[in-house]
Amino acid sequence: MMSNLQGCALAGAMMAASAVALSVVPAAAASIEGTWKISTPASSFTPTNGPIPFTADTKKDYEDNQASLVKGDFSFDRTQSRCSSPGVPRLSLTPLPFRIWVRPLAVTFQYEWNRLTRTVDLTGRKFDAPFAGPAIGISQGHWEGGALVIKGQYFSEDTLIDDAVPHSDSMVVDERLHLKGANTLEDDFTITDPDSFTRPWHTKVTYTRQPDQAFAEDICLDRLNTGQMPLPMIKR
Amino acid sequence: MRCSSSPVCAVTLGLALALASTAFAQAPPPGGPGGPPGGAPPAPPVDHSFDDLKLPPNGVGLGGIFPPLATPVPPNAPQPSPDPRNLEGAWVHTQSLVFSINQDIDGIRPPYTPRAHKLLAKRLKSIADSKPFINASSTCHPPGLPWQQDLNFPFLIFQSKNRIDVLYQEYHGLQTIYMNPADAPKTRSYMGTSIGHWDGNTLVVVTKGMKNPIWIDVDGTPASANAVITQRIRKVKDGPWSLRIETTLDDPTYYTHPWSWVRDYAWRPEDQIFTEYDCETQVGDKTNNSNAGLVPEPPDDDKP
Numbered sequence: 001m002m003s004n005l006q007g008c009a010l011a012g013a014m015m016a017a018s019a020v021a022l023s024v025v026p027a028a029a030a031s032i033e034g035t036w037k038i039s040t041p042a043s044s045f046t047p048t049n050g051p052i053p054f055t056a057d058t059k060k061d062y063e064d065n066q067a068s069l070v071k072g073d074f075s076f077d078r079t080q081s082r083c084s085s086p087g088v089p090r091l092s093l094t095p096l097p098f099r100i101w102v103r104p105l106a107v108t109f110q111y112e113w114n115r116l117t118r119t120v121d122l123t124g125r126k127f128d129a130p131f132a133g134p135a136i137g138i139s140q141g142h143w144e145g146g147a148l149v150i151k152g153q154y155f156s157e158d159t160l161i162d163d164a165v166p167h168s169d170s171m172v173v174d175e176r177l178h179l180k181g182a183n184t185l186e187d188d189f190t191i192t193d194p195d196s197f198t199r200p201w202h203t204k205v206t207y208t209r210q211p212d213q214a215f216a217e218d219i220c221l222d223r224l225n226t227g228q229m230p231l232p233m234i235k236r
Numbered sequence: 237m238r239c240s241s242s243p244v245c246a247v248t249l250g251l252a253l254a255l256a257s258t259a260f261a262q263a264p265p266p267g268g269p270g271g272p273p274g275g276a277p278p279a280p281p282v283d284h285s286f287d288d289l290k291l292p293p294n295g296v297g298l299g300g301i302f303p304p305l306a307t308p309v310p311p312n313a314p315q316p317s318p319d320p321r322n323l324e325g326a327w328v329h330t331q332s333l334v335f336s337i338n339q340d341i342d343g344i345r346p347p348y349t350p351r352a353h354k355l356l357a358k359r360l361k362s363i364a365d366s367k368p369f370i371n372a373s374s375t376c377h378p379p380g381l382p383w384q385q386d387l388n389f390p391f392l393i394f395q396s397k398n399r400i401d402v403l404y405q406e407y408h409g410l411q412t413i414y415m416n417p418a419d420a421p422k423t424r425s426y427m428g429t430s431i432g433h434w435d436g437n438t439l440v441v442v443t444k445g446m447k448n449p450i451w452i453d454v455d456g457t458p459a460s461a462n463a464v465i466t467q468r469i470r471k472v473k474d475g476p477w478s479l480r481i482e483t484t485l486d487d488p489t490y491y492t493h494p495w496s497w498v499r500d501y502a503w504r505p506e507d508q509i510f511t512e513y514d515c516e517t518q519v520g521d522k523t524n525n526s527n528a529g530l531v532p533e534p535p536d537d538d539k540p
Binding site: 108116117134 | 378392405412419425509519
């Protein structure tokens with residue numbers, strides 16, 4: 001049987017559509033492959049460099065969202081009201097396990113939550129800004145030792161950063177995904193969005209390694225249609 | 237007749253035709269000594285029993301025609317593993333979108349039961365009347381096999397020791413193939429439960445236990461919730477790499493005997509970078525008519 005890192009034989013050094021160098025996966029990076037789950041469930045991010053530096057307009061939107069949450073009105077939140085993708089970075093708060101597949105061209109995040117995926121492109125190819133950004137944006141990454149360094153951009157502005165924090169389509173999310181031990185994975189986020197925040201702000205999420213097992217068929221719309229919340233509500 | 241691959245089938249069929257032609261040439265000629273009466277031989281009987289279905293040509297549906305995927309992968313692109321049992325990578329259907337699977341591997345009409353005949357006629361009429369029925373696709377639910385594979389969107393295969401995960405871009409679908417039957421869930425699901433084993437270098441996957449009846453294609457060719465779908469999957473190097481999947485549908489509810497067809501999927505390394513597929517934003521919006529003009533289908537009394 002093949003090693004998981006040998007999924008593609010590196011017979012060529014070029015990508016199909018454009019001439020780009022293939023990523024070389026460091027041996028240490030293989031360790032982040034596996035099944036993970038958020039260590040401390042949360043609905044929102046806790047900033048690590050002071051309070052979230054909202055601009056005035058964004059602060060008002062945030063406060064409106066908070067007021068709606070208190071009333072149980074989720075119409076401002078497409079994930080809670082429609083099961084739309086939480087997008088990046090909110091996907092990292094989903095309560096179910098996710099799997100990371102490390103391959104030379106890409107790192108794929110496979111979430112049990114509503115069967116979503118997110119792919120980090122390691123090819124270094126150029127992307128034009130899409131007409132309408134996806135919830136997960138476009139993520140490009142490279143390896144720095146055993147850490148996966150990701151730059152995410154071109155996001156839809158229709159998602160939230162967490163259960164209440166809005167952002168614009170100018171948001172850029174920089175991540176550094178690295179092991180903190182054999183069974184602990186940390187994702188350090190830097191969120192930059194001059195249209196929404198007065199400076200970049202940082203946060204992080206820690207995951208615990210899970211036994212490798214198949215994911216259940218999670219259908220968010222079935223949960224929503226039977227009165228369950230797409231994502232659990234956990235107090236700040 | 238069942239074939240393990242379409243080229244083999246073509247060769248077999250060619251041989252059969254050649255033999256038939258030889259046999260005919262050796263028979264006494266019409267009107268000759270010992271031969272049948274002169275004049276044109278009687279035409280074979282024509283089966284008109286499905287004329288009312290107005291089935292489109294195989295591979296073309298009432299919904300229209302999609303162009304085949306096309307640009308070949310350059311020779312310097314990353315190649316699949318040479319290990320024939322390593323199916324990892326991104327694959328995309330090589331053919332035009334098949335709206336209607338209405339020929340088997342030998343080009344013969346599927347063996348519809350009267351119940352299937354009636355149901356399919358109803359579905360085709362609903363499309364012709366511009367009032368198509370609601371189906372799994374329109375409600376943003378996993379459509380099951382083989383519809384999930386036949387769309388012109390990529391799927392990704394990841395292999396582990398006891399499991400093969402197949403991730404589909406469209407509907408953000410997931411098919412888990414359990415290589416150890418003891419690991420498989422006992423409950424029904426939209427995609428059914430898939431159990432696999434190796435037959436030489438061919439992966440044999442048996443899928444059953446669907447939660448609901450499924451449509452095997454866009455036009456609504458039916459399969460019951462109790463259908464058994466067997467797929468023989470192998471990597472083929474016939475010029476470019478492809479994945480060849482022979483599907484056999486065994487479903488006495490709708491077909492008088494099992495029938496099979498073959499599809500090829502091209503190796504597309506660049507397509508492992510999925511683009512987002514989001515149907516929930518529209519379907520989950522309760523302020524709009526989320527059925528988008530589709531109408532509920534009358535029940536066919538086919539619940540498990």
